[in-house]
Amino acid sequence: MALHTxxxxxxxxxLLFCFVPVAAAAEVTDTTVSPSDSQYTGAIHLFRPESGSIxxxxxxxxxxxxxxxxxxxxxxxxxxxxxxxxxxxxxxDNFSAGLMDDYVTALEYDSSGNLxxxxxxxIQIYNGQDYTVIRDQDLLKSLEVRDxxxxxxxxxxxxxxxxxxxYHDGTWTWFxxxxxxGPGFYEADSMALDSATxxxxxxxxxxxxxxxxxxxxxxxxxxxxxxxDLFGMLGHVRRDPLGGACFFNATxxxxxDPGTGFTSLMSISDLGGxxxxxxxDVTVGSDGAIYVATDNGxxxxxxxxxxxxxxxxxxxxxxxxxxTVFSDAGNxxxxxxxxxxxxxxxxxxxxxxxxxxxxxxxxLTPTTMTPVPVPLNVSQTAVSKGTPQQTTAxxxxxxxxFLSGFFPFLSPxx
Numbered sequence: 001m002a003l004h005t006x007x008x009x010x011x012x013x014x015l016l017f018c019f020v021p022v023a024a025a026a027e028v029t030d031t032t033v034s035p036s037d038s039q040y041t042g043a044i045h046l047f048r049p050e051s052g053s054i055x056x057x058x059x060x061x062x063x064x065x066x067x068x069x070x071x072x073x074x075x076x077x078x079x080x081x082x083x084x085x086x087x088x089x090x091x092x093d094n095f096s097a098g099l100m101d102d103y104v105t106a107l108e109y110d111s112s113g114n115l116x117x118x119x120x121x122x123i124q125i126y127n128g129q130d131y132t133v134i135r136d137q138d139l140l141k142s143l144e145v146r147d148x149x150x151x152x153x154x155x156x157x158x159x160x161x162x163x164x165x166x167y168h169d170g171t172w173t174w175f176x177x178x179x180x181x182g183p184g185f186y187e188a189d190s191m192a193l194d195s196a197t198x199x200x201x202x203x204x205x206x207x208x209x210x211x212x213x214x215x216x217x218x219x220x221x222x223x224x225x226x227x228x229d230l231f232g233m234l235g236h237v238r239r240d241p242l243g244g245a246c247f248f249n250a251t252x253x254x255x256x257d258p259g260t261g262f263t264s265l266m267s268i269s270d271l272g273g274x275x276x277x278x279x280x281d282v283t284v285g286s287d288g289a290i291y292v293a294t295d296n297g298x299x300x301x302x303x304x305x306x307x308x309x310x311x312x313x314x315x316x317x318x319x320x321x322x323x324t325v326f327s328d329a330g331n332x333x334x335x336x337x338x339x340x341x342x343x344x345x346x347x348x349x350x351x352x353x354x355x356x357x358x359x360x361x362x363x364l365t366p367t368t369m370t371p372v373p374v375p376l377n378v379s380q381t382a383v384s385k386g387t388p389q390q391t392t393a394x395x396x397x398x399x400x401x402f403l404s405g406f407f408p409f410l411s412p413x414x
């Protein structure tokens with residue numbers, strides 16, 4: 001039998017190549033709109049509600065504790081994390097020995113180190129041993145606590161439809177809505193302290209945006225955006241540690257600086273998806289990076305642009321929707337979804353690898369953490385289980401392995 005010519009062999013190889021399935025061997029990069037295509041390396045730690053862990057994924061507030069711990073106001077108790085979890089619950093027999101309600105709305109430490117805990121029906125102040133209960137409407141005109149904010153030696157309280165209250169050295173002051181020289185709003189959603197200018201910034205859902213200044217015993221309220229202005233409906237505010245604050249709503253994020261005013265940062269049209277991804281929360285890191293929680297993961301804004309996008313593909317829980325984000329004092333990025341609470345540590349790198357740890361605590365032993373490296377091109381199922389993706393032979397190896405059965409001279413042994 002005559003040997004095949006080189007042209008016949010080439011044609012045979014070409015035809016076989018067209019029919020042999022080719023494995024997806026290309027490295028998947030970060031799915032971001034960033035021109036830099038940066039990738040992240042670090043660790044993701046995930047926690048699910050259960051005994052010995054955080055008790056709920058509905059997070060209403062997150063703050064730093066005085067000893068490196070992180071505290072969470074949840075719909076089922078006050079949780080704290082310092083390497084392991086602990087949770088305080090309601091004590092129906094004695095409010096001075098436990099929480100007055102399991103649904104916690106707000107948290108803040110005062111200048112004396114006491115922990116203020118807000119609820120839908122009042123406030124508790126914890127001094128490290130006992131809880132003091134405040135639910136007297138002579139002090140709080142509305143008992144629904146929406147936000148707590150320390151401002152120097154004062155504690156400011158946003159309550160229901162009663163605007164703002166201030167506590168200073170044993171004295172309560174109510175700044176009544178639309179009172180003379182008072183706030184021109186009923187319902188404050190959130191507050192943020194601009195430490196660069198010693199100004200308290202206040203967001204409302206329907207009554208514009210405000211700043212509060214204090215000088216020589218006089219408190220002044222000034223509207224910085226009317227509800228009909230361009231940024232007037234950005235009803236939530238978060239502190240920027242470098243100065244100013246970020247205001248946002250479900251469709252837009254803007255930065256405010258008292259000296260330069262408002263600067264638009266991003267809107268849902270920048271996120272892709274036809275503008276269908278709502279913005280749920282914002283936090284600003286110690287380096288000024290802005291982390292935006294959306295229905296499609298977390299977007300990072302740096303240097304006047306979106307530089308990265310992280311979601312379930314990188315292991316940020318089992319749900320695309322990120323409901324809260326918080327950058328803690330240890331530069332960990334905390335986040336929550338409807339299924340998980342977790343934190344991310346790391347920085348940008350060319351290494352396409354991320355470590356994911358899923359915590360399964362028990363009542364008898366401390367939580368243990370076993371990192372499992374996972375390539376960025378694994379499927380969502382593989383990420384959630386912490387299982388590395390198996391590698392496959394290259395297309396060329398598959399072709400020669402297939403042909404070696406028909407042409408022995410193509411076998412690796414020849």
